[in-house]
Amino acid sequence: MTNIPLWLIPLFPLLGTIILGAIAVTSSGNKKGAPENLIGALAVILPAISFACVTVLAVNMPASGFRETICNWIDIPLLKVNIGFQFDALSRIMLLFVTGIGTLITLYSIGYMHGDRGFTRFFAYINLFLFSMIVLVLSDNLLLTFLGWEGVGLCSYLLIGFWNKDLKNCKAANKAFIVNRVGDIGFLLGMLSLVTLGGAGVLNYDMLNHFISMLIAGGHVELIMPMLTITCVLFFVGCTGKSAQIPLLTWLPDAMAGPTPVSALIHAATMVTSGVYLVARLSNLFVICPDVLNIILVVGALTAFWAAFAGLFQNDIKKVLAYSTISQLGYMFMAAGASAFDASIFHVFTHAFFKASLFLGAGAVIHALGGEQDMRNMGGLIKKTPVTACVMIFAFLAIIGFPGFAGFWSKDLILERIFTDCNWVITGSWLAPVVPMNKIFYVVGLFTAVITAVYMGRLIIMTFFGSYRGSKENEAHIHEAPAVMLIPMIVLTFGSIFAGYLWADYMGVRVFADSLAPVLAAAQSFDPARSLNPDILLSEFIPRAAEHVNPIIFAALGTLAAVVGMFIAWKGWMHAHIPAAKGSSAPEGYAAGWTFMWDYVHGFFVKVVNVAAWICEKVVDAFLQAFQWTLGSIATILGDGATVFQVRKVRLQLGLSILGIVALVVVVLLTGGLV
Amino acid sequence: MELQPIFIQILALALFAIGILVAITRRNIIFVLMGVELALNAVNLSFVGFAKTLPAELSVAGQIVPLFSIAIAAAEACVGFAMVILIFRNRESIDADSYSNMRG
Helix, strand or coil, X not given: CCCXXXXXXXXXXXXXXXXXXXXXXXXXXXXXXXXXXXXXXXXXXXXXXXXXXXXXHHHHCCCCCEEEEEEEEEEECCEXXXXXXXXXXXXXXXXXXXXXXXXXHHHHHHHHCCCCCCHHHHHHHHHHHHHHHXXXXXXXXXXXXXXXXXXXXXXXXXXXXXXXXXXXXXXXXXXXXXXXXXXXXXXXXXXXHHHHHHCHHHHEHHHHHHHHHHHHHHCCXXXXXXXXXXXXXXXXXXXXXXXXXXXXXXXXXXXHHCXXXXXXXXHHHCHHHHHXXXXXXXXHHHXXXXXXXXXXXXXXXXXXXXXXXXXXXXXXHXXXXXXXXXXXXXXXXXXXXXXXXXXXXXXXXXXHHHHHHHHHHHHHHHHXXXXXXXXXXXXCHHHHCHHHHHHHHHHHHHHHCCCCCHHHHHHHHHHHHHXXXXXXXXXXXXXXXXXXXXXXXXXXXXXHHHHXXXXXXXXXXXXXXXXXXXXXXXXXXXXXXXXXXXXXXXXXXXXXXXXXXXXXXXXXXXXXXXHHHHHHHHHHCCXXXXXXXXXXXXXXXXXXXXXXXCHHHHHHHHHHXXXXXXXXXXXXXXXXXXXXXXXXXXXXXHHHHHHCHHHHHHHHHHHHHHHHHHHHHHXXXXXXXXXXXXXXXXXXXXXXXXXXXXXXXXXXXXHHHHHHHHHHHHHHHHHCXXX | CCCCHHHHXXXXXXXXXXXXXXXXXXXXXXXXXXXXXXXXXXXXXHHHHHHHCCCCCCCHHHHHHHHHHHHHHHHHHHHHHHHHHHHHHHHCCCEHHHCCCCCC
């Protein structure tokens, strides 16, 4: 069987980047710009070809996957890295929705960006993003993944600051880039310490898994446990930056400054989930450091809860969705922390559909209202834009976990797996002799699900129900989005309704879990309480018991959470009087305190760094300059003295220099060299 | 008496010494350049002489390097004479000792 070479998948978006970039540069001079139909067709067709390649490969893939090495990249004694691709079960899922949803959102952007001056530039960036994202998930080693990781960060920066006439957008882009940089340092140092542990080849995923199984088989895990823990923590720092977890999450709400399709593609569906992908990819490494998994669990739970709460206070429709994305990412990390990696990837998958639908719906609303983003100026839009309203209501039912919709299957699965798979206990605390953490995290997750339903319900009610609160002249212009925008929205809505049936546990469908099993099963069955010496761990674990809880209870509780949340939202906002917005849409008062909590924390660190920089400039730099100046002066004085010996006679100088060489040779010969 | 390699080296040394001596003692700048060329060719001779001590297949390197240095020397002589002509136009003299206005 001949197969499509793997390098074709990233090649098409790269071609798109080059072609569109060239067109953007050459047509930047003329006023009309390149023809939009041609540019749009190019920008959609190339990712669509990639998607077709991925689909063909996905159907033909054997259980072990495809591997392909293109060429040697770095070959030095410390480091051996190939440019190689790996198409296995995990990359397959990621690639399918990255290229599939990427194509749909590109199609949507043709309508959304219509008439924009930077039309071609926008699609060049989108294609570059898809290329980087494909490299990220397709690569077979950490360094190439890092290349894609940086590439998507760059595209995120370029697209957040896409409308760079506005200083606010540029600042948001800078913030996203710089905060991500902090996380990237974690990723880099993680790779460094991994190489320190395992040697030159260990950056390759297969080699890494082999190395870890050797460690476990040889019983050497205890020896390198501290280093291993540091490595995992560093990788997780990288993930917190990219996936907007505490403490590196402040950039994502600001990233909403970019065009809405960008928010849908990069800041909801694909790029921000690459942290979850990395944890799943390195699952074999993370499970032998259960302490780090506990950190992930705590961070995920705190992030999910905090962001859901902050989402309640937002007036900007896109900000609500941004906080909701952070919260859902928190769920994914909770699942990963409970070593339920397949559940977290499943939530990544379903979340991509419903959050992309929500963002595209929000984009259609903003488009209809001519750029208005403040929900206090919306209302009653269900009559004006019924299709958009239906899309967003279906996606809303999916995100709150209403039975039958995609989010129901994945979110309930996460909560259930946190309950059954997490076996972290805290003993000897004042509360109880043994505190089972799984129950605590389950309750936090469930409570967050209630808040999710409340803030999403608030968004739907404020946008689509009640009466229109905006200005009169705007009202006349409200129109449904064009078909090129509606089609992707409708396709994604079907995804957000039916994607969950790939793993409908209650119906006995486990297609998704079985397809991921070759990559993740080994890590998930690893039981720290049985396989690791408890003395080397900081936290305590009990052996994983086959404690059987009827799954219907989880489903019922999850449904109850969604219904309670919807009820609260209905009670709170359906008939409430919402004052029209004046000025900024930023939250005020206690809401601002909660929303910008982590900005204040960041501000503190920025101040510390500023003080350090001031000390460096005024003290260290001055000292160094004085030192330099002293040395320089001494050299000048000596040089001035030495010029006295210059005789200004060519022949004499030649003779003297030859004499010097002779003297040197004589000395070397007599002393036998400088050995 | 057969040609010993050491003879070639002695000849090269003698040529080199003459070249340097000319370069230092002559005041005529043309002669200085000639002296430098002579010293350079002495080194080439030395290369070839050493190449002769090696077996035939290894001696190639020693014979090729002089070819390169002859080419370089030709280029260097061009530059040298061009400079001499320019300085002569400037100063109306080819006496090396008159070129003494180099500032330290």
